[in-house]
Amino acid sequence: MLAALRASHEHLDLDVLDALTRGADALPQVIEQLQAERGGAVGATPVISGEVVISTCNRLEVYLDTDRFHEGVDLVIDAVSRTSGLDREVVSLCFDAAMDAPVPQHLYEVISGLRSLVLGEAEIAGQVRQAYEKARRGGRTTSMLHDLFQHGFRCAKSVATQAPVGAAGRSGAAVAVDRAGLELGGFEGCSVLIIGTGAYARLGLAELMRRGVREVRVFSPSGRAGGFAERHGAHVVRPDGLEQAIREADLVLACSGRGTSLFPEQFLDAGRTVVLDLALRSDLHPLVRHLKGITVLGLADLKLGTEAEADPALITAREIVAENVEAFRVQQEVRRIDPAMAALRREVFDAADTEIDHLRRTVSGETADQLERSVRRILGKVMHQPAERARHLAETGFADAYVEAFHTIFGIDISAAGGEGPEGSPDGGVGEREPVPAGWMRADRTVPPFSSVRTAALADETAAPAPLSAATAARVALRGGKCPAGFGAAPAEQVGTRD
The missing domain is CATH 3.40.50.720 (NAD(P)-binding Rossmann-like Domain)
Structure with a gap:
């Protein structure tokens, strides 16, 4: 599933962001280390399949392809606590978390400059691209993260050319x-x-x-x-x-x-x-x-560009964002049926290869070649309509029905071919997905604090968050989610230079 954590100028003081982002360059490595530690402790497979870390002057955001939302968020909070040197409880107060639809919505607004301190500025698109490319070169992206960011880059380009707002693409x-x-x-x-x-x-x-x-x-x-x-x-x-x-x-x-x-x-x-x-x-x-x-x-x-909600350019920009969010959703729905179509093609063409091999034992030369080409053309035409129908069903929200029908008609086990079942779970729909959070919420209300090594006994995701210690509560003003300035300092060895 797609998940994300965000901490930005929109709800944090800039000096708090400075504290959070110290050591952020090491976040991917620390996430990997924590996964290895937890896997070694409980013998579990990695929770996070891929991640992209965006760290700028105005935000720290982590986009995840994860099997389990709560554990993925928990792991990132631990990683930021380790890289920044801040208490875990403080870090969890500073981040919001979400999964599925709110994630591309937010990312595309960020890349398009609609959530920048200077509305419409162009630098953020380049910074996000650099972050994505760094993750890609490091082997930390997945097909879903690739799709997510490619739609985002197209969205930013469309907003800049069709709906310039605020700084109108300036830095x-x-x-x-x-x-x-x-x-x-x-x-x-x-x-x-x-x-x-x-x-x-x-x-x-x-x-x-x-x-x-x-x-x-x-x-x-x-x-x-x-x-x-x-x-x-x-x-x-x-x-x-x-x-x-x-x-x-x-x-x-x-x-x-x-x-x-x-x-x-x-x-x-x-x-x-x-x-x-x-x-x-x-x-x-x-x-x-x-x-x-x-x-x-x-x-x-x-701050620039506090345009009224009725501003035509801003309305157009948000429409472009919505279009790209929908395009990403449709693409992911279509990807859900890809294993079914791959399995069907494999069955059909394996059978065709067997028949063609038998044919070549009785017919040879140009005649055999022509017969093979004819057979494959016929199969291509026969397969075209089911493929187009499958894509249409996926785009209109009926991917589950198609996959179920596929099981019924062809009796092919798609999950064995590496696909997902009707409910989006690797077990073909037998297991249950985690409850989907309603939009963005503060991370401390999403994930109860865990020790650095999760054990099976601590895996109860429904437990209420533990109360803050008196010392932490004294240093953190809840202000509806906003952390105060100067709540904590990183160790001296972690205070780096941005010169």
């Missing part, structure tokens, strides 16, 4: 630079200082140069400014020259993501300055925002 960096230009009254004669050398630094510099900015200096807390400046035609700022560079800059693009490295005293004599604070883990001390003459624009200040 978040472009929107940020435009906002800075409004504050500055234009970029003519503007001096820019860039803090960091990562993706936002590159995108921001490209946008500034498109607007005619030529005086650009770069400072890197990690010492990478030299190579960046050489590649992009900027000037390097040494550590001992940072304060002077800040005083001389009209615009500071702060995006290293290394944590607080710019302090109020460095801006005291800066005069009128606009600061774009674009790192998820802010470079700025909070007091910088309160200095006279300093205008700080952070990620939360760049």
Whole structure:
């Protein structure tokens, strides 16, 4: 079944997201390790067949092809707890989970930029594609995940061309630079200082140069400014020259993501300055925002595109999303009958091969070849109508009826050929599917906390979630699902750089 977990700017503070995403690059490996640990403990087969992890400044989402929804969610929560260094109970409060129809709906809105901080921005589609390709190269995708994301990429392209909304396909960096230009009254004669050398630094510099900015200096807390400046035609700022560079800059693009490295005293004599604070883990001390003459624009200040629900472009975009969700659903229904059709073809053509072999023992040469071609053409025509009928039944929601009829008429055991039974279970419909959650729900209400190694005695999925400890409850404000800022810090060795 298809399942997903999500944690995003829509319901979390950005510093909470920063804490969750620390170590997210290792999530696939940790999920694999946890599966191996649990399999070794109880002798069970892997719960998750494939996964795609999307980790950006604004979201951490994991898309799963899993046999058991609750165990799959449970395993991902454990994995995020391990990679981030946060308490498991805290992690479960920060994630929503869902399965089946709500999953493609959400993903296609994400890829199309409809759930971005800057509505309609184009960066997210590229980030999702990179995440999918990384999973594919790592052998962590399945046919269902492949279908899911391919429909999503087509959806994003259609939205961008047919229903541009908000940023209309521009990047978040472009929107940020435009906002800075409004504050500055234009970029003519503007001096820019860039803090960091990562993706936002590159995108921001490209946008500034498109607007005619030529005086650009770069400072890197990690010492990478030299190579960046050489590649992009900027000037390097040494550590001992940072304060002077800040005083001389009209615009500071702060995006290293290394944590607080710019302090109020460095801006005291800066005069009128606009600061774009674009790192998820802010470079700025909070007091910088309160200095006279300093205008700080952070990620939360760049929200764009709160279009009315009646906006024609937004309505069209959502219709495109709905069309692709339905196309994905139909494709999966058709895939359910593929084992039946494969089994039928195998039976028919195996019988034909036997007869053709017998024919060639009595007839040889060109005559035998012509007879074989005729037999195969006839079989192809005979098989065409059942195949088309099967596809039509699947598309209109009658796949179960077709599979049952197939069993009755041909007596072929489809499940033995690797297919699924009428109820979507590997046992041909004898077993029961897990209850389907109604839409998205917070993960702590979906999965009771388990120990790191699941045993058979703990497999009761109906148990109520254990209450939070007093310490955890004191650190987590439920606010209807939103976690507060600064609820926990990762160990020092896990605090990496995004410079």
